[in-house]
Structure formats: C-alpha cells, structure tokens
Amino acid sequence: MDTTPATPQVDLIFEVSWEVCNKIGGIYTVLSTKAKTLQKLYKDKTIFIGPDVWTSENPSPWFTECKVDGLSAWAKNAKLPDSVSVRVGRWEIPGRPIAVLVKFDGMYAVKDEFYGEMWQRFGVNSLHAYGDYDEGCAFAHASGIVIESIIASGYGSKLTPTGRISKKYQPRMVAHFDEWTTGMGLLYVKWKLPQVATVFTTHATSIGRSICGNNKPLYDYMKGYNGDQMAAELNMEAKHSLEKCVAHAADIFTTVSDITATECEQLLERRPDVVTPNGFEKNFVPSAAKYPEARKTARDRMLTVASALTGKRMDDNTFIVITSGRCEYRNKGLDLFLDMCEELKHRRLCRNVLAFVMVPAWPKEARSDLAGRMAGMNDTPFVNDEAPLADPVLTHWLNNPDSDAVNSRIHSLGFTTLDPRVTVIYVPCYLNATDGIFNLSYYDLLPGADATVFPSYYEPWGYTPLESVAFGVPTVTTSLSGFGQWVLKVSENYFDECGVNVIGRGDSNYRSVVENISHSIEYLTCADEKETKKIHKAAMRTAAEAAWPEFMVYYDQAYALALDKAAERVKMIKNR
Known part of the structure; x- marks a missing residue:
C-alpha cells in the first residue's frame, strides 16, 4: 500500500528568501533547483520573493522583468508604502518560476516603530541589533506588505479547485520563509493575514553557526547549551531572538536534516515539525x-x-x-x-x-x-x-x-x-x-x-x-x-x-x-x-x-499540516 501523502491542494505559495535571484550561498541552490519540481506540481502558483538590490548598471543576471498575467496588473496599481517598489518577472532557472523583486528602502524609516510592534506581539528583542540585521528585517517587512497587497488584489483566489468562481471559497495559501533574514515577514503575515499558512525553514541556526565560528565545541556539549545564554555571550541576541520567535510563531517549523533538528530543539527550544532534506535538479x-x-x-x-x-x-x-x-x-x-x-x-x-x-x-x-x-x-x-x-x-x-x-x-x-x-x-x-x-x-x-x-x-x-x-x-x-x-x-x-x-x-x-x-x-x-x-x-x-521529486513529499507534508492549522485558526476566528 502506497502511504505517500498526496500533493496538497494549494492555491498560492509565496516563498521568501534573500537569495531569490541573488546568488550568495547554498540557499540559492536549494531554491533554484527546487523550482522546476514546484512548477510541475503547482504551475505558476508559486511566487518567489527576493530583494531588489540591483541597479541598471548592475542588473541581476538571473531575473527577467516581464508580463505575468494578473500579477503585472497588481504591480502597476499596488498601493505600497513610499520607497517600497516591486518588479515582476521570471527567475531564469529551470522551470522559470514567477519572481517578485522588492525594493525595501522605505522600511528603514519605520524600523523602530515596527521593532516595537514585534516586541509587543511576539517578544522579538531587536535592541542589540547590528550589522545586517536591519537590512534583513527591512526586506522581510516589505515582503510581508507585498504578500498582503497581492492577496488583497484577489490574485490567485478567484477560482475554486473546480474552476468555478466563488466568493465564499477560502483560498488555501502558504507563505514560506527561509532563514532568520526573512523572519519579520513571517511575523507580519501571522499578525495581518491569519488565513495564510506560515512555514519557516532554518537552514542553520544563527547561534549554532556562531558557536562553531567562535571555535567552541558544539556537539560534545550540545545538551548543556542554552541558546539565549550563548546569544548574549556571543553578541547574537537580536538575530537569535528573531529566529527563536519565528520558529515558535510559524504554523510549521522545518529544517533540512536530523542533525540540525537536534540543534534547533536545544538552541531554539522547538523541535522542527518536519525535516525537509535538500534535493538537486x-x-x-x-x-x-x-x-x-x-x-x-x-x-x-x-x-x-x-x-x-x-x-x-x-x-x-x-x-x-x-x-x-x-x-x-x-x-x-x-x-x-x-x-x-x-x-x-x-x-x-x-x-x-x-x-x-x-x-x-x-x-x-x-x-x-x-x-x-x-x-x-x-x-x-x-x-x-x-x-x-x-x-x-x-x-x-x-x-x-x-x-x-x-x-x-x-x-x-x-x-x-x-x-x-x-x-x-x-x-x-x-x-x-x-x-x-x-x-x-x-x-x-x-x-x-x-x-x-x-x-x-x-x-x-x-x-x-x-x-x-x-x-x-x-x-x-x-x-x-x-x-x-x-x-x-x-x-x-x-x-x-x-x-x-x-x-x-x-x-x-x-x-x-x-x-x-x-x-x-x-x-x-x-x-x-x-x-x-x-x-x-x-x-x-x-x-x-x-533528486527533488524524491524529496518534495516532505514539503507536501509541511504544507498540508500548515494549511490545516490555518483552516483551524480561521474557523476559530469566525466562531468568536
């Protein structure tokens, strides 16, 4: 008997990463090789969202701005905050998925107010932020606003699975965020869009990487480490606080291997719900x-x-x-x-x-x-x-x-x-x-x-x-x-x-x-x-x-579980 879970019914997937159309490290490889399989399963129902850090003098070699039915019209009329803009097109990788690049400069002006909101709602301590923390959070905040705007436009939610138009149908949407750099975006979606299922993937915990980078033994003493304590010692409080809060707030928390799941359980104090190993194309x-x-x-x-x-x-x-x-x-x-x-x-x-x-x-x-x-x-x-x-x-x-x-x-x-x-x-x-x-x-x-x-x-x-x-x-x-x-x-x-x-x-x-x-x-x-x-x-x-077709079953499991939680949340809100 085949016990492989069926591909869940998903109307729209947003996947947010600093490495969408922005080749920096291993996450670029994860997303760019996964995209073809995602396209086969959810043809143009996946929207990758990345940072628009490019200029006309230095354009992204992996992004082509072009018309995308429905989404280009949204981009033209989107009411976004000042200094936040978007470009819609295709990621030039196998599968050529939809990509939205977000210019996020306008978020710096409101960062203190936003950090205060995230402290009040989720307990994120941004007080000791430095380095790339503000940049990652500004992009993530803008990405959350973009997701909110796309959903408000009705994109991807007009048809039921049978192809009929229905005002009563509740579209099944997943917002998937990769790494702490996108964490503020997940928290924004959690706050503003309770109908959207949220998935957070940590590819490596910020504090675990820091422990190793500071030449401290990670494995022999793993059970003795406290993530909050080590973050204070290694001056990683803001990143660790954000990552930990997002891991707990997400409907489904995932990581890429059993060894990192153990690390997450000890340092972030939540065992990942699903391990989603990385495939290749x-x-x-x-x-x-x-x-x-x-x-x-x-x-x-x-x-x-x-x-x-x-x-x-x-x-x-x-x-x-x-x-x-x-x-x-x-x-x-x-x-x-x-x-x-x-x-x-x-x-x-x-x-x-x-x-x-x-x-x-x-x-x-x-x-x-x-x-x-x-x-x-x-x-x-x-x-x-x-x-x-x-x-x-x-x-x-x-x-x-x-x-x-x-x-x-x-x-x-x-x-x-x-x-x-x-x-x-x-x-x-x-x-x-x-x-x-x-x-x-x-x-x-x-x-x-x-x-x-x-x-x-x-x-x-x-x-x-x-x-x-x-x-x-x-x-x-x-x-x-x-x-x-x-x-x-x-x-x-x-x-x-x-x-x-x-x-x-x-x-x-x-x-x-x-x-x-x-x-x-x-x-x-x-x-x-x-x-x-x-x-x-x-x-x-x-x-x-x-290969990715062999490993997508784990993503199917994560998305199905997240969608069930979102449906329960919406039902509870309606019954209040």
Whole structure:
C-alpha cells in the first residue's frame, strides 16, 4: 500500500528568501533547483520573493522583468508604502518560476516603530541589533506588505479547485520563509493575514553557526547549551531572538536534516515539525552524451592553470581533488582539508594529486602573470619545466593575504615549495565563468575532478557533496553533515556502493579524521578503470535518490499540516 501523502491542494505559495535571484550561498541552490519540481506540481502558483538590490548598471543576471498575467496588473496599481517598489518577472532557472523583486528602502524609516510592534506581539528583542540585521528585517517587512497587497488584489483566489468562481471559497495559501533574514515577514503575515499558512525553514541556526565560528565545541556539549545564554555571550541576541520567535510563531517549523533538528530543539527550544532534506535538479548536470567532452574541457583548464602556476607540466593522469563552498575555515573543514593534503605526502599514492581549494574570499584581481602564461601555453605548451610563478599557490591576488586563514595555512604547511606528489592551489573567487583565469563556472569545472572532499564540522545539509555525486564524482564528507547522515541511513558506506565515504567526526578526533580521509583519497588514486566506473555509477544512483521529486513529499507534508492549522485558526476566528 502506497502511504505517500498526496500533493496538497494549494492555491498560492509565496516563498521568501534573500537569495531569490541573488546568488550568495547554498540557499540559492536549494531554491533554484527546487523550482522546476514546484512548477510541475503547482504551475505558476508559486511566487518567489527576493530583494531588489540591483541597479541598471548592475542588473541581476538571473531575473527577467516581464508580463505575468494578473500579477503585472497588481504591480502597476499596488498601493505600497513610499520607497517600497516591486518588479515582476521570471527567475531564469529551470522551470522559470514567477519572481517578485522588492525594493525595501522605505522600511528603514519605520524600523523602530515596527521593532516595537514585534516586541509587543511576539517578544522579538531587536535592541542589540547590528550589522545586517536591519537590512534583513527591512526586506522581510516589505515582503510581508507585498504578500498582503497581492492577496488583497484577489490574485490567485478567484477560482475554486473546480474552476468555478466563488466568493465564499477560502483560498488555501502558504507563505514560506527561509532563514532568520526573512523572519519579520513571517511575523507580519501571522499578525495581518491569519488565513495564510506560515512555514519557516532554518537552514542553520544563527547561534549554532556562531558557536562553531567562535571555535567552541558544539556537539560534545550540545545538551548543556542554552541558546539565549550563548546569544548574549556571543553578541547574537537580536538575530537569535528573531529566529527563536519565528520558529515558535510559524504554523510549521522545518529544517533540512536530523542533525540540525537536534540543534534547533536545544538552541531554539522547538523541535522542527518536519525535516525537509535538500534535493538537486539533474538539469544542471551534462547529459551522458556530453559528459566526456565536459570532463575533458574541465580537466584541460584545471591542469593548464596548475601547470602555468607551478611551471611544471601536469599530465592527464593527475588526480584532481576539489573542496569548495562558503569560506568558513573551521566550519567547512578547510583546515582539515589542508592538513589532509599534507598527510597525502606520506601515503603510497598511485597518481600525483592536484588539490584545489575553491572558496570565495576577498580577491583583489585575477593574476595577470598567470593569465599571460596560460595564453602563451595555448601557442607553445610546456616541453620542459619552467620556473614557477611567484606565490604558485594562488590564482587570484588577495586584498588580505596575511590575514586570510586558508592562504596562511597553505604557506605554513610549505606548499609553496613545490612537491610533485601533492600540489595545492587556492582559488579565492566566485567561479561564475568571468573570473579571468578559469572562465568556467564551478559546475563546468566539477566534472573534471576525480574526487571531492568536504570534511565539514558544521554543515546542516551539505550541497557540495550532493552536487559532486550528481556529477558522478565520488566524494568524502563527514557524519557532522546532514547529507552525510542521510547517506548513512540509506546506503552502505562504501565508494562502490554509493559513491560516498562518510567519515565519523566529533569534537575530539580531528587527527584521525585527517588520516581517514587521506586513506580514502589514497584508495581512489589507486582504483583501476573498472572500479572507477563502478564508483561513478554508484554516485549517480545516490544523486538520483536525492533528486527533488524524491524529496518534495516532505514539503507536501509541511504544507498540508500548515494549511490545516490555518483552516483551524480561521474557523476559530469566525466562531468568536
């Protein structure tokens, strides 16, 4: 008997995030890959709402302003506060969902009054706000007003599920807010629009990330932490207060993994109602027919960059390993990755290793000497070794080379003294095909890797290892990542079974993790062609199990529960 819940009847979904049409981090990947499946389930019933932080000189490359039936008419006549404006169009991603970008500058003028209202109604303490708190709250407040205005216009609520017009029909609407940055929007909707079901997703708690970022042990002492106390100690009171209040106010509270659900229960004092793991959209991956060419293009470019930097020609037998993601030195395990590279020098490697650290930092500019040498190699490839470039571990000059943790560790480990067995190269910029050196996107380069390593300490989900297996590239991650824990639940923990090796990590076993990951990479360097193909296929199977159509059932559950709560609330209001 099939126990999968049916897709709930939803007339309109609003999803609000700072990363709608605004590529910053992992949430962009969550939403942009989920959109195609949402479009299949709820064709144009989903409206993504994001910040309009763009100008005519610097337009969003992911947004096209265009006519959307009904919504464009609303935007033209919408009565919004001064200095709040909207643009309606499409998000240029698979599925091309509707997107509304909100200019929110006008909300700063009323922030103190609004913060007071949120304190009175929900207990949000904004007194110690600083940094990006005001910006996030101004956007969220404006987004709540926009949702209110769209609903007041009658958009999406004129027809019953049977297609008939009815004034009595109560449309089933969900407002879904991602991360604390949108929390004020959820509270506004809760206050003004009781008929709308609210869902809040925390992708990582602000206080949990801060605990780890301040080099405090999170896991061994988890049961002893009090979120409010730690927020005061780490100067995170406003963000934590907002996130906690929103988690409690939302009809349904969700997070992306079991490990983060435990964190939420301890630090926010509410266990998430539903765990909604992050999926991936296979449209981002080259087809089987195009994959060999994509892999060759990527490998040629990475080997050319490395050869030009080091002055030593690297052949195609070189084993390429990548780590990537947000530049959080400890949380993302960048420290451990570099120590693992050092450990590889003492392993019996069957192939020389080229390791790339692809994390955006504070780049100054692409290296002109590197670009020039690469251009010369197109005409006359290296025959004999040449002198390495100065600082042969960097593809882009940094604004802060002495204080950059990755750069400092690479130098302290001696990787500037080139060792053919293990070469480490730091790529401290966004790989968006316009970086001046690779001029390919990260997704264009990923097929060229032989393995990836993501030894995270704090990783609520872990998109980077999921992306890796989606491209058929074996990956190593840790048991402290949500993705790693999911793999352990659904598969045997071997490369040839799932394309993934999950290494157990805690607060007290750093050195053993370094050794275990280096052993995994040593094994992969020695795998023959038959074994490598088997691992590639296993990785692709794992990715198929983590595709969005497989995971949308959890969103269906969250939306159905939230809609039931909203219906009960409306019924109670009518019966008063």
